[in-house]
Structures are given as structure tokens and as C-alpha cells.
Amino acid sequence: MSAISQRKITVVGAGFVGMTAAQRCAQQNLCAEVVLIDILEGRPQGIALDLNQAAAVDGYTTRVTGTNDPADTYDSDIFIVTAGLPRKPGMSRSDLLEVNGKVMSAVAEYIRNGSPDAFVIVITNPLDTMVHLMRAKLGFPGRRVMGMAGVLDSARFSWFIAEATGSNVKDVDAMVLGAHGDSMVPMEKYCTVNGVELGALVPKDKIDAMVERTRKGGGEIVSLLKTGSAFYAPASAGVAMAASILNDERRLLPCACLLNGEYGFEGVYTGVPAILGKNGVEQIVELPMPTEARIQMQKTVGEVQLDIDALRDLGLL
Ligand code: APR
Secondary structure (H helix, E strand, O other): OOOHHHOEEEEEOOOHHHHHHHHHHHHOOOOOEEEEEOOOOOHHHHHHHHHHHHHHHHOOOOEEEEEOOHHHHOOOOEEEEOOOOOOOOOOOHHHHHHHHHHHHHHHHHHHHHHOOOOEEEEOOOOHHHHHHHHHHHHOOOHHHEEEOOHHHHHHHHHHHHHHHHOOOHHHEEOOEEOOOOOOOEEOHHHOEEOOEEHHHOOOHHHHHHHHHHHHOHHHHHHHHHOOOOOOHHHHHHHHHHHHHHHOOOOEEEEEEEEEEOHHHOEEEEEEEEEEEEOOEEEEEOOOOOOHHHHHHHHHHHHHHHHHHHHHHHOOOO
């Protein structure tokens, strides 16, 4: 891994999630350079100029380059991929399959050619299917290609728990597994407030309501915003994963990983707890699962498989 003074992070897509991720990388001085690439002419250049001018106030030394030229991304250490369309009200993440599938294929080509040793974190939806497609197009080992969703879904659950218990969100640990969609699997058994089990603090019917709100967490924001989808928490979550890899922090974070027999699944991406370090996915952690959660994992993976089949039917895989 390069020293911080030489690190290069490329954020693909200069929309809401991408520009926020670029800002987070800069504010955390995570790298020497952030390259922000988009197909829209002027947009990444404008955001980059704005972020470079903010450096004088915020005091970061990271330089941001806005571009439309894939060659500027070459030799990146890590890619955070946010390119594609977000959901409109009433749309499911799967509705985005074809349009965002084509974007993944285009992006994979220049990552593979120009940065063959890079790590890749996909944020674009439908997440689990897009990261599957990205890895298939890249041909990289699974440990270097992962999807951001579990950190976000767990953060949403954490916020609801903090609100319900009146506690400080920094004391809350939540864990959400499975695909990034309505079939995700919030693991209440592994949710605590400073070590205290959730069940000791909140009645069952309230926990069930929070689980349901977490599952629909993205949709709730889409309905409120009317145009576009969530971006602050998704960007923060993607950058936390990048930081864990680049700084070899070895954080245990739920993220979409390629399963190789873990949890009983083979060759498919879904959200599981993983330790992220300098080699990418260092280890997938297999939690003892209550029967109900096992059934939910079957369902969630089944939904990802359906989307993968649909990608094949579209000729994209
Ligand atoms: N290469 C680079 N950028 C692209 C490409 C491409 N091939 N195709 C589209 N884009 C850009 C668009 O021009 C736009 O600027 O991706 C950006 C997407 O930005 P937004 O529309 O603001 O979407 P955003 O809210 O950032 O969400 C991006 O993240 O959370 C997910 O569901 C969300 O899939 C969506 C993604």
C-alpha cells in the first residue's frame, strides 16, 4: 500500500454521493489526491475546484482533480464507485439494473486497464448485483472488490436505536446483514448499547418497528427528498471502508463480500461481517445465526440471484 503522501483515491460519479465521498476523503486527509470522474463535462471539474478552495478553510492537503478522462484515474490505490442513476420515488433498486449495469461495465474497463492492483468499493445500486457484475468484469480477486451497504444499513439501525433508547449513538452497535434492499437482515441479537442487549432496553414490538424502518430506510429518504436518494450516510460509509483498507485499521464492518462457502453460499455477493485491512477483505466472520435469520439470509441471497439472472438475460453478464 502506498504511503499517504502518494495515495490516490478515485471517486467515480460526481453526483451527490460522489462529491460527498470526495469531500470526506479530503477532510480526513486520507490520500494525496482524490480524482473525481464523471461523464458530465464541467461537473467534476467544478466540484474539484470548490473542494480545493475549501481546503484553505478546512486545512486539508489532499488535492482534488475533476476529470472526464479515464486516463487520469490510472494507478489509483482504491476506487469508490458511485456512478449511475439513483432511485426515483416508487422505484425499487432492481429497476436500476440495466442502466447501472452498463455503467459498471464501462467503469470496470478502465479500472482493469489502468489500475490492475486497485481495491474497488461499489456504492451504486442495486448494490449486491452491481458489485457482482463489477467483479466479473474486472476479474480481480474477490477480496479486492466489495460493496458498501451493511455499514450504511447498520448506521441507520443504530440511529433508530439511539432515538428509541435516548442514548448516545456512539455507544450503539448494530449489525445488518444480507442484501441492500427490503430483504436485508437486521440482526437484533448483535445490537447493543455499550454492551447492553437491545432486548433489555426496548420492548419487542418497538424493536420490530425499528427493524422494519431500517429495511425501508433508503426508501423513506427517497420519498422525503422527492428527487434523488440519501448521500451523506452512504458516502460516510464508503469512506469508512476505504479508510479501514488504506490505513490497515482492520475494522469489522458489514459489507457485501464474495462468499466462498461462508454462510452456506457460493459465488454470490451479499452483506456479511468482514475485517477490512491492507489486503481488502482479510476475513469473513461467520456469526452463529438464529434459525429465523438463516431463513432470511436464504431469501435475501435468492433475490440477488434473481437480479443476477436478469443481468444475464440482458446480456450484461
Ligand atoms: N461514469 C462516470 N459517472 C457517471 C457515469 C459513468 N459511466 N454514468 C453516470 N455517471 C454519473 C452521473 O453523471 C451523475 O453525476 O453518476 C452521477 C450520479 O450522481 P447522482 O445522480 O447525484 O446520484 P447519487 O445520489 O450520487 O447516487 C449514486 O449511489 O446510493 C447509490 O442508488 C444510488 O446508484 C445510486 C448511486
